[in-house]
Amino acid sequence: MESTSTTQGFCGTIGNTPLIRLDTLSDATGCEILGKAEFLNPGGSVKDRAALAIIEDAERAGALRPGGVVVEGTAGNTGIGLALVANAKGYRSIIVVPETQSPEKFELLRAIGAEVRAVAPAPYSEPGNYNHVARRIAEETPGGFWANQFDNVANRNMHYRTTGPEIWAQTGGRVTAFVAAVGTGGTLAGVSRYLKEKNAAVRTVCADPFGASMWSWIKKGNLDDDEGDSVTEGIGQGRITKNFEGAPIDDAYRIGDEVILELNHYLVKREGLLLGSSSAINVCGALKLARERGPGQVIVTVLCDGGGRYLSRLYNPAWLAEKKLTPKGLSLDELLARL
Numbered sequence: 001m002e003s004t005s006t007t008q009g010f011c012g013t014i015g016n017t018p019l020i021r022l023d024t025l026s027d028a029t030g031c032e033i034l035g036k037a038e039f040l041n042p043g044g045s046v047k048d049r050a051a052l053a054i055i056e057d058a059e060r061a062g063a064l065r066p067g068g069v070v071v072e073g074t075a076g077n078t079g080i081g082l083a084l085v086a087n088a089k090g091y092r093s094i095i096v097v098p099e100t101q102s103p104e105k106f107e108l109l110r111a112i113g114a115e116v117r118a119v120a121p122a123p124y125s126e127p128g129n130y131n132h133v134a135r136r137i138a139e140e141t142p143g144g145f146w147a148n149q150f151d152n153v154a155n156r157n158m159h160y161r162t163t164g165p166e167i168w169a170q171t172g173g174r175v176t177a178f179v180a181a182v183g184t185g186g187t188l189a190g191v192s193r194y195l196k197e198k199n200a201a202v203r204t205v206c207a208d209p210f211g212a213s214m215w216s217w218i219k220k221g222n223l224d225d226d227e228g229d230s231v232t233e234g235i236g237q238g239r240i241t242k243n244f245e246g247a248p249i250d251d252a253y254r255i256g257d258e259v260i261l262e263l264n265h266y267l268v269k270r271e272g273l274l275l276g277s278s279s280a281i282n283v284c285g286a287l288k289l290a291r292e293r294g295p296g297q298v299i300v301t302v303l304c305d306g307g308g309r310y311l312s313r314l315y316n317p318a319w320l321a322e323k324k325l326t327p328k329g330l331s332l333d334e335l336l337a338r339l
Contacts, residue, residue, distance in 0.1 A: 011089070024271060025271075025286075033287070035283065035301055036301070042084070054155060069091060069144045071093070071146050074096070076108075094134075095115070095116050098120070149186075158190065164190060175298050177202060179286045180206070192204035205253065206285075209257070215253070230257050232277040234278055253339075261327055286301040
């Protein structure tokens with residue numbers, strides 16, 4: 001069959017993802033709960049947008065030239081996006097990843113030709129942190145460019161220019177709330193800024209895992225309250241990044257791993273969506289907002305990536321049992337009660 005439309009290579013396929021109505025959740029709450037299907041980007045995650053923006057911004061600035069090397073520290077998805085965009089544009093990539101990330105991400109990075117360097121996990125305050133290691137590698141590599149996804153505002157600007165306008169258009173301007181977790185902060189900051197400019201009444205909310213500090217920052221104005229821990233990957237922040245700085249956020253929810261994993265498995269069985277844990281915490285936040293503010297809302301959240309990158313963990317009975325996170329098959333009413 002002859003195609004009726006084409007895109008300009010890999011990079012031209014990034015963005016313009018659909019909104020998926022989460023039927024059972026919408027029907028149960030009396031709200032429209034809509035997930036931005038970022039797992040349908042060509043590299044498989046929302047991070048494709050930031051990857052493209054960062055590389056093209058570097059090209060315009062002359063920081064990345066033909067024959068250059070893209071270097072980044074990442075929990076995986078930004079590295080995958082950067083490596084694929086780099087491939088499409090003729091660059092090499094070196095990706096520094098904490099060794100605690102899922103095996104699937106390491107396998108995928110190597111399969112697409114990235115040079116992968118695993119490092120021991122370390123706080124941002126220590127020189128061994130994967131971000132600092134990536135910066136040093138870029139400085140020492142001829143033609144090296146450090147993507148710096150956390151503090152490079154090309155990230156949030158991309159979401160302001162693309163993701164926010166897409167949501168506004170896809171909802172016909174009816175969106176009443178936007179919910180997202182914070183990794184770099186680019187998605188939540190960029191989208192929130194755009195939607196607030198279109199309608200100041202749009203509610204913007206951060207969904208934060210235990211062990212992170214964004215809930216504390218938004219609710220208390222400090223980063224002191226970061227107790228607990230989480231098995232989620234790619235989200236959870238302990239500092240205010242340049243991307244998140246000044247973001248117009250109205251509220252924050254702290255959500256535990258037990259309900260996140262329950263919702264991951266619920267979404268597979270009842271909505272047909274195999275997703276990662278960052279998607280599940282986002283949907284948890286949307287559900288909590290729907291319950292608090294009542295029917296009639298149009299709540300948009302982000303379905304960040306697919307669950308295929310976490311099969312050995314989130315969907316592995318042995319791993320779940322070891323972490324004491326085996327889903328109990330809770331009903332939606334029981335899930336809502338635990339939010």
